[in-house]
Each structure stands twice: as C-alpha cells, then as structure tokens.
Amino acid sequence: MRAGGAVAAAALLLPLVSAGPSATAEQPTSGALQHGFAAAAAQYGVPQSVLLGVSYLQSRWDAHGGAASVTGGYGPMHLTDARSALAEAPHHSHGTEDPRGDDARAALEITEAALPKASELPARLRTLDRAAALSGISAEQLRDNAAANVRGGAALLADAQKKLGRPLSRNAADWYGAVAHFSGADDTATATTYANDVFDVIRSGESRTTDSGQRVALAADPGASPDPAQVARLGLRTADAKKTECPRTVACEWIPAPYEEFGEGDYGNHDLADRPVSQTVKFIVIHDTEGSWDTTLKLVQDPAYVSWQYTLRSSDGHIAQHVPLKDVAWHAGNWYVNAKSVGLEHEGFLVSPDAWYTEAMYRTSARLVRYLSQRYDVPLDRQHILGHDNVPGTTKATIAGMHTDPGPYWDWAHYFQLLGRPFTPTAGPRSDVVTIRPDYVRNQPVYTGCAKAGEACAPHGSGAVRLHTAPAEDAPLVKDIGLRPGGQDSTTGVNDTGARASTGQQYAVADRQGDWTAIWYLGQQAWFLNPRKQPTAVPARGRVLTPKAGASEIPVYGRAYPEAAAYPAGVPVQAISPLPYKLLAGQRYVVGDRVPGEYLYATTFDTSGHRVVRGNEAYYEIQFGHRVAFVKASDVRVLP
CATH class of the missing domain: 1.10.530 (Lysozyme)
Known part of the structure; x- marks a missing residue:
C-alpha cells in the first residue's frame, strides 16, 4: 500500500501476538x-x-x-x-525499510492501514x-x-x-x-x-x-x-500448478503477483527479468509474513504493494508461487540482493516466540530450498541462505529501517538438518573460525519487547547467542553504530540485531578466555559464552580476509555496485556508498563469494531500457555482523 492509494484486505493474526505459554500448562514426568x-x-x-x-x-x-x-x-x-x-498491519508495513531498496527510484511508501477482521x-x-x-x-x-x-x-x-x-x-x-x-x-x-x-x-x-x-x-x-x-x-479441489516452479515432493499453487502500470510512470509489484541469463541467483532469503495466509495472499496480488516468489502456509506446508524465478521480486530491502535472490515468506510472527512453526512447513520449505539450490547452484550455507535479518542496509541512512525477521526463534539448526547440511565441526578445538550452533531448546536468552517495550518475552528456545564487550555476562552488549550512531549499547530487544550471532553464521576467532570466545564483529571484539560442556559454537575451517598490507582500515559496503566507468550512456551512475563501519587492520572476517560489481537498472514498466551493468571492480561477501556485507577485493588479502 502506498500514499495516495489504500488497499482493503482482510488481516488475520493467528493467534494474538501477545499470547504466551499458559499459566495452567502442566509439567509432566519425562515418560x-x-x-x-x-x-x-x-x-x-x-x-x-x-x-x-x-x-x-x-x-x-x-x-x-x-x-x-x-x-x-x-x-x-x-x-x-x-x-x-486480530486485525493487524502486514509485514512490509513494519519499520521504514523500502522493500525494493533501489536508489534509482523513489522509495516505496508502505503505510499501515486499518484492516477488517475476517468474517469466517x-x-x-x-x-x-x-x-x-x-x-x-x-x-x-x-x-x-x-x-x-x-x-x-x-x-x-x-x-x-x-x-x-x-x-x-x-x-x-x-x-x-x-x-x-x-x-x-x-x-x-x-x-x-x-x-x-x-x-x-x-x-x-x-x-x-x-x-x-x-x-x-x-x-x-x-x-x-x-x-x-x-x-x-x-473430494478436494485441484490447485492450479501449471506455472509453478517447485520440486515434485511439495504441493505448489500458482497465485500470481500482478505486473501492472498504474499512472505517472509507476508500476508494480516486481520487475521482469531473464535470470539466470541476465544475472545469477546467489541468495535465498527466508522471511516470515507477520500476517495470516489469507492476508498475505491478498497483499501480494495488489499491484501497488510488494512481492516475493513464494509463500508457505504453516498448518500444512502448502506453497503458493507468485513471481516467476526469472523475474525480480521486491522483498529484501536491498536492490542488489533482490536482483540476485529468491524470496520465501513463511506464515508466522517474529515477536510471538511461541507462535510456532509446524514441522510440515519447515519440511516443505527445506525441500523447496534444496530444489532452488540445485537449480541455481546456490551453496547451502548461511552466507547464501539468508534471513531477512541478515540482509544489509544499502546506505548509512537505511540501516535502522531494515527488517528483522524471521528473528531469533527461527530454528536454523533444524532447518539445515532438513536441508541435509547440518552444522558440524570441521576443524580442531582451537580453530581460527567457529560456526555458531547453540542447543536450540536449552539456549534461552532473555528477549524483551514481544508484547510491550521493555517487557520480557516468554522463555523460549533460540538459535542466537548474545555478544558482550568483555567475557562476562554482566558486561555491556557490543555496539552497532549503524543502528545507534550516538554510540549507545545494544539491547535485549527482540528486534535489536546489534549484538546477536545466529546459528550457522561463521566468524573469525579473536580471543578465548575460559568458557568465553571472542569473534570479530562489526569492527570490534565480541564475546559470547561458549562452555566446553554445553558449547554454543563448533570449530570450523574456512578462508578469512583482512585489510591489505599498509592499510589501517578499509570501508564496508551493503551492496556490490560497479565503478562509475562501467555505466553506459543513459544509465545513471549509482553511488558506491560505504556503511558507517570500518574493517580495521588485524581483524579477520570469514569470506564468502568473490563477485563482480553489478547493478540491474530497471526503473520503467517498459523493459526495453533495462540494463545489467557489470564492472571490473570485484568484491568479497563477508560475515561482518549479524548481517552480511561486502568489501572491495582490491582492499583486502585473503588468508587460509
């Protein structure tokens, strides 16, 4: 929904997002x-x-x-x-993120609307x-x-x-x-x-x-x-699956998102493309809907709203496809990521920790991701299978508005077991790299703000660990100067990703003291509790990078855009805007793909003027904080 045009849709939050465990629930014996x-x-x-x-x-x-x-x-x-x-505002109405995330176009203004209750x-x-x-x-x-x-x-x-x-x-x-x-x-x-x-x-x-x-x-x-x-x-109906792109082991239905023009050169709710011929698919982005199945389907069929490729229903794992895989959906808040990703929305609510996902949905989602991984050669790891909360802001101004779903209650460890890629040790106990992997059920850090600001959420298993400035639980949480330019500490808020490392993410080890491990994170040392008897990370091997010799610091980017000289006539040069963070000499970060600078220029309904711009400047994707980031290959040296 945009300013100038409201969309009426039935919203159905199931259940109340403030609902927690029942006070009368029993605690039975183990058998x-x-x-x-x-x-x-x-x-x-x-x-x-x-x-x-x-x-x-x-x-x-x-x-x-x-x-x-x-x-x-x-x-x-x-x-x-x-x-x-309850009737509530849908997912993309939360925060200030522009789902499209493209500086070349005016931001999509997604506004909250009063949505009626469903009658039946x-x-x-x-x-x-x-x-x-x-x-x-x-x-x-x-x-x-x-x-x-x-x-x-x-x-x-x-x-x-x-x-x-x-x-x-x-x-x-x-x-x-x-x-x-x-x-x-x-x-x-x-x-x-x-x-x-x-x-x-x-x-x-x-x-x-x-x-x-x-x-x-x-x-x-x-x-x-x-x-x-x-x-x-x-006596059930037969769903229309003719245009779907799904594995045979799931049930898919074609419910298309509209590609329509609606005045003053504006159109929606996605861009036509020719992937992977025009651009490679590098990422699969996991979202939750923050709304019911019925509401989500109504919204994705609105040409003035936004889009994603698939929606998955929690009760039975049913999948609806909305956008062909060759086309670019508007879902991640970062145009570079949108142009190179597939978006999956899962029926669920981040701030309702016990509003849990069914095994049926986890399983069909995993089969769909395996299919997409094989189709586009996307590695099954956490630098390519991203949560929406792992997608970086594009510029300094957009960091605070980026979405935080699926949040700390999504069970990444179980999900990757279903993907056939469980997070297991791949190195010795004193490795220079670790993979975050707490025991989901036992790991229950306190989160706040699920129902009311500052109020503790219901205790619940989590796939995330909290990061401190020193090896002590009472030490302040590490700072995220992108989220808080004033230098304030991060918080325990369920939507605060400033001091959080999530299951499957890999980081370079900075130090160890007793039961504590320090990693390089957002340009600083970040400590998390990692006892030998109940480890929250496993040793891993992988490449890391550090600033090139002689450089005291290098910039970090939220997108890998080409240099100015690469743009042809008629395509506006996109600024290569560094984020407010710095990668300092002596620090190391785990390396993902090496990619060319690339930009999809697509600002019109008529696709004849669309262009893919590629430059000579290469970038590395890195695990920099809770979100991934990019650094120029010319600024760093890669180490084993």
Whole structure:
C-alpha cells in the first residue's frame, strides 16, 4: 500500500501476538507423553504409529507450554482454535525499510492501514472445537493438557476414518486418507504431500526430547505402504500448478503477483527479468509474513504493494508461487540482493516466540530450498541462505529501517538438518573460525519487547547467542553504530540485531578466555559464552580476509555496485556508498563469494531500457555482523 492509494484486505493474526505459554500448562514426568500416545491410540483404535507420525509433523511432539501456533493451533496435535483473531498491519508495513531498496527510484511508501477482521474461518482453523465435541474433553483441557490434546487428535483421526468408510484397522497403511484429512488442506496435492510426509516419518522412525523434557520415540515401520488413492475420497479441489516452479515432493499453487502500470510512470509489484541469463541467483532469503495466509495472499496480488516468489502456509506446508524465478521480486530491502535472490515468506510472527512453526512447513520449505539450490547452484550455507535479518542496509541512512525477521526463534539448526547440511565441526578445538550452533531448546536468552517495550518475552528456545564487550555476562552488549550512531549499547530487544550471532553464521576467532570466545564483529571484539560442556559454537575451517598490507582500515559496503566507468550512456551512475563501519587492520572476517560489481537498472514498466551493468571492480561477501556485507577485493588479502 502506498500514499495516495489504500488497499482493503482482510488481516488475520493467528493467534494474538501477545499470547504466551499458559499459566495452567502442566509439567509432566519425562515418560508421560509417550504413555499418553499409547493410551489415546488404544482408546480410539488409532495405530500408535499414525498418532505419533501426525503429531510429529505438526509439532515434533512439543507442547509449547500451552501457547498457540501461528495458525491458532495448540499442543502436540496442533488442534486449532483461531476465533480470537486480530486485525493487524502486514509485514512490509513494519519499520521504514523500502522493500525494493533501489536508489534509482523513489522509495516505496508502505503505510499501515486499518484492516477488517475476517468474517469466517476455514475448517482447518477450527479443529479444537470439533475435537472437544468428539472426545467430551473441554476446550481448556485440549489447549493446556498435552495428554488431553493427544486424545482429542486421536478422536479426530478416528472420526475421519469412519467417515471415509474404513475400519479402525491396526494397519497404519489403512489410515492414509484419514491422515490426509487431518492436514486440513483443501486441495488434493497438499493433502497427499502431508500424508506422504507422515508416512515417511512412520517408515523411518523418530525419537527426541521435547521442549518440556518428554522423551518420545516412534519405532520405524519400513513396511508401511499405503494406497494414495484414498485421498480421492476426500473430494478436494485441484490447485492450479501449471506455472509453478517447485520440486515434485511439495504441493505448489500458482497465485500470481500482478505486473501492472498504474499512472505517472509507476508500476508494480516486481520487475521482469531473464535470470539466470541476465544475472545469477546467489541468495535465498527466508522471511516470515507477520500476517495470516489469507492476508498475505491478498497483499501480494495488489499491484501497488510488494512481492516475493513464494509463500508457505504453516498448518500444512502448502506453497503458493507468485513471481516467476526469472523475474525480480521486491522483498529484501536491498536492490542488489533482490536482483540476485529468491524470496520465501513463511506464515508466522517474529515477536510471538511461541507462535510456532509446524514441522510440515519447515519440511516443505527445506525441500523447496534444496530444489532452488540445485537449480541455481546456490551453496547451502548461511552466507547464501539468508534471513531477512541478515540482509544489509544499502546506505548509512537505511540501516535502522531494515527488517528483522524471521528473528531469533527461527530454528536454523533444524532447518539445515532438513536441508541435509547440518552444522558440524570441521576443524580442531582451537580453530581460527567457529560456526555458531547453540542447543536450540536449552539456549534461552532473555528477549524483551514481544508484547510491550521493555517487557520480557516468554522463555523460549533460540538459535542466537548474545555478544558482550568483555567475557562476562554482566558486561555491556557490543555496539552497532549503524543502528545507534550516538554510540549507545545494544539491547535485549527482540528486534535489536546489534549484538546477536545466529546459528550457522561463521566468524573469525579473536580471543578465548575460559568458557568465553571472542569473534570479530562489526569492527570490534565480541564475546559470547561458549562452555566446553554445553558449547554454543563448533570449530570450523574456512578462508578469512583482512585489510591489505599498509592499510589501517578499509570501508564496508551493503551492496556490490560497479565503478562509475562501467555505466553506459543513459544509465545513471549509482553511488558506491560505504556503511558507517570500518574493517580495521588485524581483524579477520570469514569470506564468502568473490563477485563482480553489478547493478540491474530497471526503473520503467517498459523493459526495453533495462540494463545489467557489470564492472571490473570485484568484491568479497563477508560475515561482518549479524548481517552480511561486502568489501572491495582490491582492499583486502585473503588468508587460509
């Protein structure tokens, strides 16, 4: 939405973003949940493997302290109760970031709007009431008590099996249709993908300790081979997937973002291009929507809004594609990154730590990213698979307005396990490089501002570690002069990335003292607690760079633009604007790609004047702070 034209769209935040864990949620003994699955399976005649497999795909058996998911789902079975929804401003209305991030065009002015509540909720968001009616268990118990929640889920599965005219068989394969129905999907492909994932879990088996200390195991049943034709009896629609660019292992639907002109030379909401012929794709950017699925789809179909390539639904992992991969979407707030990236929006809310993502969405997202990685030769590492919060500001003026999603509660360690690239040690214990990797569940730093400024967020696992000026927990946090030019300390705010290192990011070691490790970060030493018994980083190997001999400091950039001499006539020269940070002599930073200076000139609806400008000046991408950055190759020397 822009000044001069408001867009009416239904917004549905599910659940209330201020909701935290329930005060009445139980703290059971470590074997109680496993017993609960066995008892519920016996009571309702559902094979225990089916009940465990469905629950794993919904929640990985976590109870989240009784708090709701992003789609209003509760407990291990993710029973949904989304009646208490709020109307809120959508994701790109937050902050001052220009999603396009191109100095050659006037900034997109994304303004908040009063958005009405949705009048009705789909059945997939009202399963808790149905479970209560079937089981006789109160809605409160279904929300707060994990064992009751499992019984409610078993009642739903048994009811679906009966309605499909199938027996309450002990054979897991006979329950394929009921499992597909449990997903809540309204199309055949998504329901099938969901059921296939559940049966993959059943065949391979799983075991883990949950967020409440419960040890749960599902024994492998490699012989579980259901008949997918059971889904046909559900009577679901067939989604339009003709133009989608997705792997066969996910369910994709084509819901296009409009490319339209709407007066005074303005157009939206993306640019036509010819990637990878015109430009290579180097990055995949992970976002969260800060709004519901329905709201997000309405917004991306508005020509005056912004765009991204894919949206992923939390409840069942369904994927909608909006922009062809060859074209450039406006999503990252940095034009250089936009021109060379694919954007994935995940249904969720950064400031609601327990508004959790389902395993179904994590899995389909990982399969989509693997597909994109193979298609464009994008390395599966954290210098190429970026969060929106890792994208750098383009200039000094834009740093403070850059977005901070998906935030400290996105589980990068689990995500990269699903990608097939877990973060493991690759060097000896005294390595010069470390990969950040805390234990997600145990690592619970205090964050503030989820509900109210300065107020502590609900305790929750996190993939990020906090960085101090000295090896002590009471030492001040390191400063980010880009976020705070006045030199103030960073804060514990959930949106403050100034003193935060995230899982998978790699940094050069500056020092070690006891249980503390120092890394080079934003031009300074930054200390984090890294005890041997519970390490928050693992040793790694990789190339690092430092200023060339004789240079006391070198500039750092938020984009890799070509030198002025490279621009042809008719294409305005783009300033090579350094960020306020300095990379000082003696400091070292982990090296990513070496790339040529490059700029996509695309400011008109008519694409005949679009140009890709490439220069002779080369750059290195580096992990400089929480966000990546670029330095000129001519300014540095690279070391093993």
